[in-house]
Amino acid sequence: MKIFFTAEYNEEELKPLYEVGEVVKDGWALGLPKMPEEELAEKTRDADMIITSYDDITRKVIENAEHLKLIACTRATPVNVDMAAAKERGIPVLYTPGRNSDSTAEMTIGLMLSAARKIPMAYKALKGGEYTGDPSSRKETKEGLKADVIWDMKADAPYMVFKGTQLKGKTLGILGYGSIGRRVGRIARAFGMQLLIFDPFVGEVDVEEIGIKKAHSVEELMKESDFITCHMKVTPETTGIISRERIALMKPTAYFINASRGAILDEEALIEALKEKRIAGAAFDVYESEPIARDHPYITELDNVVVTPHIAGATDDVLVNHTKQIVSDIKRFLKGEHLLYQYRY
Incomplete structure (x- = not known):
């Protein structure tokens, strides 16, 4: 089984997937940019599963992958997957609600x-040097008083x-x-x-x-x-x-x-x-x-x-969460069990 993998991931949580089939890492999984449609369609031609974070899983990509059985997107809302095309082929789509x-x-x-x-x-x-003091200056405490720590009044x-x-x-x-x-x-x-x-x-x-x-x-x-x-x-x-x-x-x-x-x-x-x-x-x-x-x-x-630059979900913990969610549901899929994270198209 060939698993084409371009997602962000946590290596420790991904290890069980290596026992399922051949995991081919490419794109964002290797720190590379988002993959053009033509390149992605060609590279997934013989894939049984596609796991991605940000690549566009278009109708062309889906229809070109003759053996495709499962799509997984490590996002809370898989906006980059053509759901109509996946539904026509009867291909389940996994996603990761709550990951971040x-x-x-x-x-x-x-x-x-x-x-x-x-x-x-x-x-x-x-950091710009405002409100800072002279390194050589020292405050003196008047007799009978305790040292005060106010900056200025x-x-x-x-x-x-x-x-x-x-x-x-x-x-x-x-x-x-x-x-x-x-x-x-x-x-x-x-x-x-x-x-x-x-x-x-x-x-x-x-x-x-x-x-x-x-x-x-x-x-x-x-x-x-x-x-x-x-x-x-x-x-x-x-x-x-x-x-x-x-x-x-x-x-x-x-x-x-x-x-x-x-x-x-x-x-x-x-x-x-x-x-x-x-x-x-x-x-x-x-x-x-x-x-x-x-x-x-x-x-x-x-x-x-x-x-801030759209970083609310940018933590290492998120990678742990969504890798764990996807891997566990793939194992359920292969066993014919109920999927916990299947997107309802």
């Missing part, structure tokens, strides 16, 4: 803390410039209460935050308890939350759901966090709100267009925004 849920949830909390406490701004200032001191807000006691609005949203909520509760949930696919009885309430509308969540974080898939219903009108409902002290997808947000309207200081700040790991342009206002103009 913990990593993304932790990153979301990190973005919240970074924006609320202005951590990246303070770091950048110190004036209007432009770091204590004033980087003064932020704590998470405890604040309301976190979570848009989308699935695998990631729930994990974000659990961590936020440990900080002492109240949760306000909007998700049309969960009922009050499923989420509400002391400190957790379901919002009846996006508008209610936008009005009442001190922090707003998004964890929704891109669908016709969620595209642009954070609109100009809804952004206008936010508190002037509120922060907006997005580590899901840029398409859910009216980016131009959010930029205007940040420029005009109509909200306190924001933090982003995803954008309307990626990679983010070097002249984007988040980078060149705004001092109340934290930005």
Whole structure:
């Protein structure tokens, strides 16, 4: 059995796959770029299984692989697989839901803390030599007093410039209460935050308890939350759901966090709100267009925004998770057992 393999992976968790058949590693598995369609179609011509992360498994690739029995994509949403073509051939498609849920949830909390406490701004200032002291200077403690550790006490001191807000006691609005949203909520509760949930696919009885309430509308969540974080898939219903009108409902002290997808947000309207200081700040790991342009206002103009380059799921633990998921389901497939991670086309 030939297994054509271009996925990210954890070597230790991949070892059982070597007992199944010949694993031919190529592309991203070897640190190479995404493979062109023609090349991929030719190299998978005699493959029994294709396992990938980012390569496009198009109709041409699927139809060209005469012996293809299984496709596996190590992503939570296998957007790079032509599901219609796979269905026509009766080829099951595996994917890895939840593989990066913990990593993304932790990153979301990190973005919240970074924006609320202005951590990246303070770091950048110190690395740039601001607020630093003369290496040769020494503070003297007056007789009868104990040594004080304050940096300075004036209007432009770091204590004033980087003064932020704590998470405890604040309301976190979570848009989308699935695998990631729930994990974000659990961590936020440990900080002492109240949760306000909007998700049309969960009922009050499923989420509400002391400190957790379901919002009846996006508008209610936008009005009442001190922090707003998004964890929704891109669908016709969620595209642009954070609109100009809804952004206008936010508190002037509120922060907006997005580590899901840029398409859910009216980016131009959010930029205007940040420029005009109509909200306190924001933090982003995803954008309307990626990679983010070097002249984007988040980078060149705004001092109340934290930005990272779409890395919420970039941990070694994610590789362990999705390799384990795919390998275990391949073993089930070969045994004719029920598949745990089969995508429903």
